[in-house]
Amino acid sequence: MHTDREACYRAVKSRDRRFDGVFVTAVHTTGIYCRPSCPARTPGFANVSFFPTAAAAQAAGFRACKRCLPDATPGSPDWDVRADVAGRAMRLTADGVVDREGVPGLAARLGYSARQLGRILTAELGAGPLALARARRAQIARVLIETTDLRLAEVAFAAGFSSVRQFNETLREVYAASPTELRGRRSHTAAAGELRLNLAVRTPFAGRALAAFLATRAVPGIEAVGPGWYARSLRLPHGAGTVRLELADAPAHGQVVQVPATFRLTDVRDVSAAVERVRRLLDADCDPVAVDEALSGDRALAPLVRARPGLRVPGHVDGAELAIRGVLGQQVSVAAARTLAARLVESAGEPLPEALRVDGLTHLWPTPGAIAASPMSGMPASRRRAITSLASALAGGDVVLDRGADRADVRRALLAVPGVGPWTAGYVALRALGDPDVFLPTDAGVKAALAALPDADPDAWRPWRSYALLHLWTSLAAPAAETHSQEEMI
Structure with missing residues (x-):
């Protein structure tokens, strides 16, 4: 959008918060750059330039506005x-x-x-x-x-x-x-050993629905939940960590709110990685107004969107963990999948350092290598073979599940693993790769939800079918079982 000067300037004149993080406005007369919603007097059209990133504005010689703090916004969707x-x-x-x-x-x-x-x-x-x-x-x-101190x-x-x-x-x-x-601007400090940060998200933000989704699937030992909060352990580049998130609804439209996050880290060099991975979990860079407006165009889906404005697609902090858990849950209920995952954590997970054992968190999710070497007793042989094959592929680098991977390449690599089918590959793309346009037609919950919406047109939901999928799941009276199609275990 930053190449369309007229459109950008209209957003600046109206102080439209929806464009915060999408571009920055550099003011030639002052040498500063601002977010589009900056409350300062609107500069003249001839005196501004628009950049897609703060880095571009800095490279051009501009400094950040002290009033609107343009870097304290969600990233561009x-x-x-x-x-x-x-x-x-x-x-x-x-x-x-x-x-x-x-x-x-x-x-x-x-x-x-x-x-x-x-x-x-x-x-x-x-x-x-x-x-x-x-x-x-x-x-x-x-x-x-x-x-912090x-x-x-x-x-x-x-x-x-x-x-x-x-x-x-x-x-x-x-x-x-x-x-x-x-x-000197510091507003608060954290307790010893803690880093208390605020993570910016756009509104509306359906925090309670996100918390409910995570709570339903929380694995004891690596995840914990309570009234209005969710916590989990983190495997980071330089060590272990934990995070606790306070999740509440923010129904206002077009604003930015802060999600409180409390981190505990064994190495402070992991702050940047920890923050980014938790932002993925929150789907923090989503533009919910644009998504909701697009999905509301389908008359069948519109009531679900109105009932849960700002619904997010829950991301994940570890793509390898999500993929293994996806295979663990094949053809079983969410509750059964949690039980299997908890057994794997207990047998192959890495204990957390004592200083990080808060909120009932005790372990890190096992590494792919540890999973590949685990006997996984008490599990059907077909599922055990699929998990071992996937863990070996992850450990050997044949499957890479970070946000920098090419989504098409990842899908091909996953489908080449014996026992991994289209549902699992799609679920990984949905939550680990952040693909906004995933649809899972064979999912049992999706089928049940669509049965109640006979006039729904999934093709009309592009490119936001991932969000439509979450609306279908959360519309059910009970949490979706996420049961895979039978082809998954062939």
């Missing part, structure tokens, strides 16, 4: 809709791949040379991978400075900076303030 190289690169950069593996590592994951990738991202996003990673580091640093040197390395000097220079350039000055 384009990154989930798009399955191209730029979208995949954005998702991996947000996960901290550039900080951990450098630009060559990012390029290798995407199948390009570093030079090719730089050209693609600059053309598409206005900034190369280093600039995108730098903007992400600055954002994480600002949040940690303003919300970490020493500034700890903040620097937790945010991914390679030196304190680089940290200081970047924050002065991006925010026109030193780290010490930013700390």
